[in-house]
Amino acid sequence: MAKKILIAEDDNDINQLLSKIIKKHGFTPRSVYSGTEATLYLEKEKWDLILLDLMLPGKSGENILLEAAGGIQTPVIIISAKDAQKTKVEMLRLGADDFITKPFDIEEVSARIESVLRRYERSGIKDPAEKLAFKDIIVDPEAMKVTVGGQALPLTAREYRIIDLLVRSPDKVFSKANIFESVWKEPFHGDVNTVNVHVSHLRTKLAEANPDETYIETVWGMGYSMKT
Numbered sequence: 314m315a316k317k318i319l320i321a322e323d324d325n326d327i328n329q330l331l332s333k334i335i336k337k338h339g340f341t342p343r344s345v346y347s348g349t350e351a352t353l354y355l356e357k358e359k360w361d362l363i364l365l366d367l368m369l370p371g372k373s374g375e376n377i378l379l380e381a382a383g384g385i386q387t388p389v390i391i392i393s394a395k396d397a398q399k400t401k402v403e404m405l406r407l408g409a410d411d412f413i414t415k416p417f418d419i420e421e422v423s424a425r426i427e428s429v430l431r432r433y434e435r436s437g438i439k440d441p442a443e444k445l446a447f448k449d450i451i452v453d454p455e456a457m458k459v460t461v462g463g464q465a466l467p468l469t470a471r472e473y474r475i476i477d478l479l480v481r482s483p484d485k486v487f488s489k490a491n492i493f494e495s496v497w498k499e500p501f502h503g504d505v506n507t508v509n510v511h512v513s514h515l516r517t518k519l520a521e522a523n524p525d526e527t528y529i530e531t532v533w534g535m536g537y538s539m540k541t
Contacts, residue, residue, distance in 0.1 A: 315341045316361040316430060321351040321377065322392065323369055327415070331364055331392070334422055348372025355380065360387050362430060367393040367404075378407050379494040379501070388433050390425060392417065406488050406535055447480045447539055448526060450519075461522035471496050472515045479529065483539035486532045512537055 318335050322328040323346045335342040340361075345351045349371030354360075363381055367374035374391070381387045388410045393400070396414040404412055410429045413422060445452040449462045457473055459466040468476070474496045479487065489508040490501040497507075512529065519528045530540040 315339055317341045317343065317358070318362045318364060318426070319351065319354055319360045320344045320364045321346075321348065321369060321374070322364065322366045323347060324366075327366075327392075330419075331422070334419060335426070338423065338426070340426075346370075348374065348377055351377055352380070355387070361433075362426065363387055363389045364426075365389050365391055365409075367391060367395055367400075375404075375407065376500075378404065378409055379490060381408070388429050390429055392422075406486075408485075408488065408491050445477070445480045447483055448528065449523060450476070450480060450528065452477050452480050461519060464522050466518055466522055468515070468518065469511075471511055472518070475511060475515055479537065479539050483541055486535045486538045488536040491536065 318340050320328055320331050320335070320342055322331060322344070325346070328344045328346065332342040332344055343354060343360075345354055348369035351363075351365075351369070352372055355363075355377070363377075365374050365377060365381075369377070374393070378389055378391070381389045389408065390411045390413060391404050391409045392413045392415060393404075394415040401412045410432070411425050413425060443454070445454070451460045453459070454477065457470075459468055459473060459476055475492060478492065478495050487495075489505045492508050492512075493499070493501040493504070496511075516529055519526075527540050529537055532538055
């Protein structure tokens with residue numbers, strides 16, 4: 314089945330150009346022109362990739378990125394005229410997989426799309442209902458249960474959602490904003506202590522189940538990831 318790519322770009326000419334690039338590679342594009350429209354399509358369909366402009370009417374690209382990098386678990390390439398290094402770093406920390414500056418080179422866009430899709434295929438992102446495994450951790454999304462070495466882990470609902478989020482993309486670094494928006498389903502206003510406390514409790518429970526293994530690591534200045 315052809316991969317489906319959502320293009321969230323309010324400039325019609327750029328949107329249509331990206332659509333042509335995608336079709337040329339045999340993929341299926343869907344063009345949307347506002348953040349609100351993008352959210353509707355993200356909620357009702359599964360996408361293999363999002364090409365996302367930051368300056369969208371209705372809902373900002375940053376908010377869509379947080380949703381995609383968290384609960385929706387869809388790779389994102391930012392395509393934006395904002396070329397400041399600070400913006401690029403912020404978007405990558407929020408969960409973007411790549412950043413392309415406008416005006417862009419067609420061949421570069423093609424190469425980056427293929428690269429991100431290959432990377433996600435190799436990472437083996439799981440179906441939401443499929444059991445997940447990392448080291449001796451088993452996450453059962455249907456039962457909402459976690460075991461470590463066969464031993465059931467007594468988790469709160471939010472602790473469960475954090476480990477589920479991290480295990481689904483074990484090579485990804487999740488910022489504290491990523492985690493908060495995905496788990497609490499609320500806008501992040503900089504309250505990093507809330508995330509830190511829940512991750513700390515989760516680490517303690519994992520360590521009690523298997524003191525010889527380290528599962529979650531802190532990536533200083535960025536967030537958390539699974540320790541591979």
